[in-house]
Amino acid sequence: MKYLQISFYACVLFVTCLTAQNKQITLEEIWNGTFRTERMDVLHSMANGQQYSVFNFNRSTRSTSVDIYDYKTLEKVETLVDSREIDELDYFTNYTFSKDESKLILATNETSVYRHSVLGNYFVYNVDDKTLISIADEKIQEPTFSPDGTKVAYVYKNNIYIKELSTGVTTQVTTDGEKNKIINGITDWVYEEEFAFVRAFEWNTDGDKIAFIRFDETNVPEFSMDLYGESLYPTQQVFKYPKAGEANSLVSLHFYDLTTKGTKTVKVNKSYNDFYIPRIKWTNNANILSAHYLNRKQNELDLWFIDAEENSASLVLAETDKAYVDVTDNLTFLEDNSFIWTSEKDGYNHIYHYSNNGDLINQVTTGNWEVTAYYGYDEKSDRIFYQSVENGSINRDVYSVKLNGRSKKRLSQLEGTNHAEFSADFSFFINTFSNTKTPPVYTLNKATTGEIIKPIKDNKALLQQLSNYNLSEKEFSTISVNGNDLNMWMLKPSNFDANKSYPVLMFQYSGPGSQQVANQWLNANDFWYQHLAQQGYIIVCIDGRGTGFKGADFKKVTYGQLGKYEVEDQIAAAKQLAELSFVDKTRIGIWGWSYGGFMSSNCLFKGNDVFKMAIAVAPVTSWRFYDTVYTERYNGLPQENPEGYDDNSPINHVEKLRGDFLLVHGTADDNVHVQNTMRLVESLIQADKQFDWAIYPDKNHGIYGGNTRLHLYKKMTNFLNENLGDKIK
Numbered sequence: 001m002k003y004l005q006i007s008f009y010a011c012v013l014f015v016t017c018l019t020a021q022n023k024q025i026t027l028e029e030i031w032n033g034t035f036r037t038e039r040m041d042v043l044h045s046m047a048n049g050q051q052y053s054v055f056n057f058n059r060s061t062r063s064t065s066v067d068i069y070d071y072k073t074l075e076k077v078e079t080l081v082d083s084r085e086i087d088e089l090d091y092f093t094n095y096t097f098s099k100d101e102s103k104l105i106l107a108t109n110e111t112s113v114y115r116h117s118v119l120g121n122y123f124v125y126n127v128d129d130k131t132l133i134s135i136a137d138e139k140i141q142e143p144t145f146s147p148d149g150t151k152v153a154y155v156y157k158n159n160i161y162i163k164e165l166s167t168g169v170t171t172q173v174t175t176d177g178e179k180n181k182i183i184n185g186i187t188d189w190v191y192e193e194e195f196a197f198v199r200a201f202e203w204n205t206d207g208d209k210i211a212f213i214r215f216d217e218t219n220v221p222e223f224s225m226d227l228y229g230e231s232l233y234p235t236q237q238v239f240k241y242p243k244a245g246e247a248n249s250l251v252s253l254h255f256y257d258l259t260t261k262g263t264k265t266v267k268v269n270k271s272y273n274d275f276y277i278p279r280i281k282w283t284n285n286a287n288i289l290s291a292h293y294l295n296r297k298q299n300e301l302d303l304w305f306i307d308a309e310e311n312s313a314s315l316v317l318a319e320t321d322k323a324y325v326d327v328t329d330n331l332t333f334l335e336d337n338s339f340i341w342t343s344e345k346d347g348y349n350h351i352y353h354y355s356n357n358g359d360l361i362n363q364v365t366t367g368n369w370e371v372t373a374y375y376g377y378d379e380k381s382d383r384i385f386y387q388s389v390e391n392g393s394i395n396r397d398v399y400s401v402k403l404n405g406r407s408k409k410r411l412s413q414l415e416g417t418n419h420a421e422f423s424a425d426f427s428f429f430i431n432t433f434s435n436t437k438t439p440p441v442y443t444l445n446k447a448t449t450g451e452i453i454k455p456i457k458d459n460k461a462l463l464q465q466l467s468n469y470n471l472s473e474k475e476f477s478t479i480s481v482n483g484n485d486l487n488m489w490m491l492k493p494s495n496f497d498a499n500k501s502y503p504v505l506m507f508q509y510s511g512p513g514s515q516q517v518a519n520q521w522l523n524a525n526d527f528w529y530q531h532l533a534q535q536g537y538i539i540v541c542i543d544g545r546g547t548g549f550k551g552a553d554f555k556k557v558t559y560g561q562l563g564k565y566e567v568e569d570q571i572a573a574a575k576q577l578a579e580l581s582f583v584d585k586t587r588i589g590i591w592g593w594s595y596g597g598f599m600s601s602n603c604l605f606k607g608n609d610v611f612k613m614a615i616a617v618a619p620v621t622s623w624r625f626y627d628t629v630y631t632e633r634y635n636g637l638p639q640e641n642p643e644g645y646d647d648n649s650p651i652n653h654v655e656k657l658r659g660d661f662l663l664v665h666g667t668a669d670d671n672v673h674v675q676n677t678m679r680l681v682e683s684l685i686q687a688d689k690q691f692d693w694a695i696y697p698d699k700n701h702g703i704y705g706g707n708t709r710l711h712l713y714k715k716m717t718n719f720l721n722e723n724l725g726d727k728i729k
Contacts (some may be wrong), residue, residue, distance in 0.1 A: 031710040049425025074647040098149030142199040146207040160185040183215040194629035195278040206286040215249040244631040245638040268313040315360035323559035330374040344552040378426035411450030417520040434521035487517035491539040501585035510566040511595035513548035544569030563648030571607035591615035603651035613660035621680040622649040660723040662692040666699030
């Protein structure tokens with residue numbers, strides 16, 4: 001009941017702020033953290049399921065610690081490790097436990113490599129005797145405890161090493177690692193970016209074998225970026241980047257046996273011409289490894305069980321799709337080595353239970369809705385915990401269900417976005433709830449019923465602060481476009497007058513499986529939209545065909561023609577909006593970032609009869625410039641589908657530009673290369689088209705750091721005011 005009162009208070013307060021106050025949001029406030037929400041520290045559930053650990057930073061002492069808390073009381077039980085008590089470390093920035101929680105790996109001096117990967121100095125801290133051991137003198141990657149906590153495996157300069165903690169002896173497992181040629185145990189750039197993992201080695205349950213993936217990048221083309229810095233001469237970053245249709249790394253799977261110190265190369269009894277290994281995971285059997293093999297077209301996904309002793313492989317499961325098969329992290333092995341799997345094979349993403357030889361036992365969830373997160377399986381209660389959109393595709397709720405698919409329970413209570421973090425024994429979960437009127441509220445809940453045990457943290461202070469501002473409410477609806485009811489939100493000025501005529505700015509991302517129309521708390525862009533609404537703009541966001549959580553057919557209709565149906569939907573929607581009495585049809589603009597920038601460029605060019613202006617930030621301008629894994633998953637190979645690449649790329653439609661166009665990119669974007677913008681600029685110049693553009697030196701795909709983000713949004717706001725809002729009174 002307390003929680004319901006908090007949410008009711010939040011809603012009342014928000015409504016109050018909609019009607020009572022007139023303070024205007026400034027761009028400086030958006031980007032200096034004024035509207036930042038309080039959030040829960042990243043926590044790790046302890047093995048006993050009754051406690052959790054939290055990484056804490058003490059601002060007054062500039063020290064860090066790992067503290068243990070009790071789930072039921074939420075009180076601190078003890079400090080496990082504090083950097084103030086370690087002479088060798090001023091601070092640490094991350095930590096991981098050994099399986100028995102007697103040791104921790106502490107990270108310091110971490111520096112980013114790409115989106116997910118880091119290099120750092122790492123130490124093993126012993127909880128019992130408070131001793132500290134350096135894992136390596138050099139900066140290394142992905143240090144990982146063996147199951148018994150006596151060893152640590154890691155990667156240094158593309159080779160795998162194992163350190164015996166009791167003796168300090170380090171064994172080098174591989175020797176052929178070389179920059180931009182051979183990588184052992186760490187993924188290459190495109191795997192990291194598109195398959196979203198870095199560590200490509202795994203200990204088995206007995207700790208006597210390591211499985212690892214080897215990447216041979218030798219034939220992958222190199223990409224180079226100039227880094228301007230502050231020195232007299234710029235430097236250059238050179239890395240392997242396979243663009244669509246070009247050579248990928250040759251991947252192979254291997255076993256290293258710690259007893260024999262020998263390495264085996266895995267062979268499966270199926271011929272793959274060109275393939276990926278996007279996931280490996282040991283089963284509960286110490287000799288059996290599971291591995292995903294995915295063909296280059298990504299429409300055939302095979303699950304193999306590989307015997308490390310016999311070096312033999314069995315094909316357990318094969319998924320095929322006319323478009324593509326998504327790779328997930330949901331594979332879970334039960335005690336009998338039967339396993340949980342998620343799949344879209346019935347048209348919606350659902351949970352399945354298979355035997356240890358791949359026979360389907362049952363489909364656990366079913367319906368015309370999507371499972372959006374799989375949280376895990378509790379052997380004791382025989383229940384699976386998951387998140388889904390059963391309560392509408394813009395909402396998220398937490399559920400539990402028996403392994404046989406019966407006795408389903410909704411565990412979350414309020415409409416909006418709910419996300420759960422479960423204790424190790426599935427006794428409790430911390431639920432994070434928000435919607436467009438309520439910033440994140442954290443509660444401790446019983447996993448059996450969802451009952452709220454106690455509130456943990458809310459953002460009443462932020463709501464109180466926002467009550468001083470003149471804010472508008474997001475209005476959710478659907479719009480019928482090209483035979484589909486598309487999710488939409490609209491933000492109107494708080495003093496909206498239906499008898500007046502307003503300029504409209506449309507925002508979208510539109511990438512495959514994405515979602516922007518969601519019932520959740522405001523992000524920084526939402527506060528920018530509030531700023532624009534205060535100036536007299538209407539903001540609209542529409543998730544068109546190709547976006548997610550409405551079934552596989554809706555998502556995959558764009559396969560092979562990226563940018564065709566998505567652009568058609570935005571143009572058609574804009575034309576419908578133009579017919580509204582309160583919309584000035586001569587002043588409709590559109591903007592987006594990354595895939596959204598690709599879209600906004602295309603919409604301005606192809607929809608030149610409806611869009612007056614567009615802003616494109618870090619856009620793909622030709623799919624021929626983007627990486628193999630992402631582009632070929634959704635568009636096929638360019639050698640086999642040249643029209644799908646060229647017909648819908650903005651670079652080939654510049655002659656249609658009639659409106660105002662702002663193009664923005666960072667020069668150190670290792671993801672969507674600034675080459676995209678430079679080639680589009682040259683095409684626009686040769687077509688004698690005028691446009692505006694901005695280049696941010698040494699900034700990556702996110703274009704941030706120091707004053708950068710504020711500068712960017714000032715530029716975009718000024719561009720809007722000059723070209724879309726010039727008639728706002």
